[in-house]
Amino acid sequence: MASIPDYLTLAEAAHLIERRELSPVELVRSRLDRIAALDDRLHSFLLTVPEAALAAARMAEAEISAGTYRGPLHGIPIGLKDIFDTAGVATTGNSRVLIDRVPTRDATSVARLSAAGAISLGKLTTHEFAFGGPSFDLPWPPARNPWNTDHFTAGSSSGTAAAVAAGLILGGTGSDTGGSIRGPAALTGLAGLKPTYGLISRFGVLPLAQSLDHVGPMAWTTEDCALLLQALAGHDPEDPASVSVPIPDYRAGLTGDLRGLRIGVIRHFFEADNKVSPDSLTAIDAALDVFRGLGASLGEVTLSPLNDYAACGYIIMIAEAYAVHEANLKTRFTDFGEIFRDRMVQAAALSAADYIQAMRRRRQLIAEYTAATTGFDLVITAAAPGPAPRIDQVPKFAPADRPSFTMPFNITGLPALTVCCGFGDGDLPLGLQIVGRPFDEATVLRAGDAYEKATAWRARRPVLAAG
Amino acid sequence: MSEAKAQQELSATLARAGLTVPAPEQAEILAAWPILEELRRRVRAGQGYADEPAVTFGVKR
Numbered sequence: 001m002a003s004i005p006d007y008l009t010l011a012e013a014a015h016l017i018e019r020r021e022l023s024p025v026e027l028v029r030s031r032l033d034r035i036a037a038l039d040d041r042l043h044s045f046l047l048t049v050p051e052a053a054l055a056a057a058r059m060a061e062a063e064i065s066a067g068t069y070r071g072p073l074h075g076i077p078i079g080l081k082d083i084f085d086t087a088g089v090a091t092t093g094n095s096r097v098l099i100d101r102v103p104t105r106d107a108t109s110v111a112r113l114s115a116a117g118a119i120s121l122g123k124l125t126t127h128e129f130a131f132g133g134p135s136f137d138l139p140w141p142p143a144r145n146p147w148n149t150d151h152f153t154a155g156s157s158s159g160t161a162a163a164v165a166a167g168l169i170l171g172g173t174g175s176d177t178g179g180s181i182r183g184p185a186a187l188t189g190l191a192g193l194k195p196t197y198g199l200i201s202r203f204g205v206l207p208l209a210q211s212l213d214h215v216g217p218m219a220w221t222t223e224d225c226a227l228l229l230q231a232l233a234g235h236d237p238e239d240p241a242s243v244s245v246p247i248p249d250y251r252a253g254l255t256g257d258l259r260g261l262r263i264g265v266i267r268h269f270f271e272a273d274n275k276v277s278p279d280s281l282t283a284i285d286a287a288l289d290v291f292r293g294l295g296a297s298l299g300e301v302t303l304s305p306l307n308d309y310a311a312c313g314y315i316i317m318i319a320e321a322y323a324v325h326e327a328n329l330k331t332r333f334t335d336f337g338e339i340f341r342d343r344m345v346q347a348a349a350l351s352a353a354d355y356i357q358a359m360r361r362r363r364q365l366i367a368e369y370t371a372a373t374t375g376f377d378l379v380i381t382a383a384a385p386g387p388a389p390r391i392d393q394v395p396k397f398a399p400a401d402r403p404s405f406t407m408p409f410n411i412t413g414l415p416a417l418t419v420c421c422g423f424g425d426g427d428l429p430l431g432l433q434i435v436g437r438p439f440d441e442a443t444v445l446r447a448g449d450a451y452e453k454a455t456a457w458r459a460r461r462p463v464l465a466a467g
Numbered sequence: 468m469s470e471a472k473a474q475q476e477l478s479a480t481l482a483r484a485g486l487t488v489p490a491p492e493q494a495e496i497l498a499a500w501p502i503l504e505e506l507r508r509r510v511r512a513g514q515g516y517a518d519e520p521a522v523t524f525g526v527k528r
Contacts, residue, residue, distance in 0.1 A: 308509055311505070311506040312510055326484075329484075329486060330484070330485045330486065341488075342488075345477075345480065345481070345486060345488060345492075345496050346503050348481070348483070348484035348486060349477070349480040349503065354507050360510075361509075396495060397499040
């Protein structure tokens with residue numbers, strides 16, 4: 001068998017595995033070797049499980065050889081953000097508060113991926129309890145951006161982003177409360193999907209903010225996200241927010257045909273409310289031209305200022321997070337990292353009225369969004385203000401200080417995909433968001449996939465040499 | 468909000484919540500207090516009934 005390339009998409013690997021041209025054992029071994037060679041600089045993994053992974057790979061290989069091919073995730077090496085419970089493997093949220101915690105059950109999402117044949121190589125770095133960062137006072141250091149290790153990955157699904165971008169895994173799980181999938185995806189050049197609220201179970205995932213938390217896939221391409229979503233989506237009675245809706249064949253929906261699609265652009269978010277860098281603006285405008293060239297028609301959407309979404313989301317997020325962590329904050333305050341605990345002090349200052357008003361404003365914003373986007377199949381806006389900043393230049397209260405482009409879709413619960421739309425200063429990736437109607441992930445993915453295939457960005461990978 | 472009032476509110480918050488925060492961190496939190504105030508101001512618009520009742524008895528409205 002020829003040597004395995006440093007970079008393979010999930011779909012490419014699946015194709016080869018199905019045809020028995022790629023051994024899951026060799027693929028897993030090659031990724032473990034790559035982790036050993038590179039991850040001391042990237043810090044994307046908190047822990048690896050090489051023996052369990054190789055055992056699972058041998059089993060996958062035996063099953064496939066015997067004619068039992070489970071589907072495109074069978075034999076695929078992935079990683080799991082360290083807020084996803086894994087039976088018998090530590091799940092800490094990268095916090096000293098849970099440093100010795102070993103769950104006895106898999107999260108529903110983990111069990112679904114495993115049932116589809118995916119093989120976990122280990123647990124991936126996260127900001128503490130999926131909030132804040134970069135922090136340098138947690139049990140494990142923050143992940144570094146494979147495009148330039150002096151730069152931030154964003155977070156909180158930072159390990160998943162770094163590991164996928166560096167080709168250490170072919171996909172992974174993220175969670176997204178205010179942008180924790182889409183922000184890191186933008187800064188590391190991935191595709192990252194926050195699905196509709198309720199589509200993927202959160203059972204067995206450490207909560208941050210119950211009304212904003214989503215679980216979703218992160219991978220190099222939109223097609224890979226579709227393959228992961230196929231396994232992840234579905235009703236789970238153990239998550240009270242989970243809904244029972246028909247699950248389409250997401251990959252079959254990637255037809256490349258965008259003719260007749262109506263796309264609304266929320267231009268004031270990134271041109272006025274939070275001005276993106278000039279390279280981002282150029283990239284977004286060029287991307288809109290690509291969508292037009294693919295047959296979509298474009299219009300403009302005007303909403304309340306991005307700051308209103310940010311205020312509403314931040315207050316709800318910290319209030320709900322405080323409810324989760326209040327008891328430990330009182331007794332173990334300094335066991336939390338400084339960024340997390342200081343944001344929780346802000347939460348302690350909120351009143352019941354603040355939370356109620358934020359939830360009221362949220363309903364207004366949802367109603368406004370629904371009305372403003374009637375007549376559009378999709379909405380596009382920025383995903384990040386620009387390329388990744390240096391990791392030592394991120395302010396402690398960043399999410400409160402500058403409104404994020406991602407929070408509006410946690411507030412509205414709508415499906416939102418980040419795709420890479422080029423490279424900016426320092427050859428660092430740039431991203432944009434494609435947002436759909438509730439439970440219409442299929443159209444979001446179709447647009448993201450068509451865009452990726454019409455552009456050359458997916459051919460470019462970080463240049464990493466073993467340290 | 469004046470710095471003195473922000474300090475007063477932070478002290479009250481810490482006492483009420485039972486949190487013990489090291490002094491240097493208190494200074495940083497205090498410096499960010501105007502950001503939090505602005506966020507709170509932005510969501511304080513509504514006074515009428517919330518439009519989504521908690522109790523619905525399964526009846527579609």
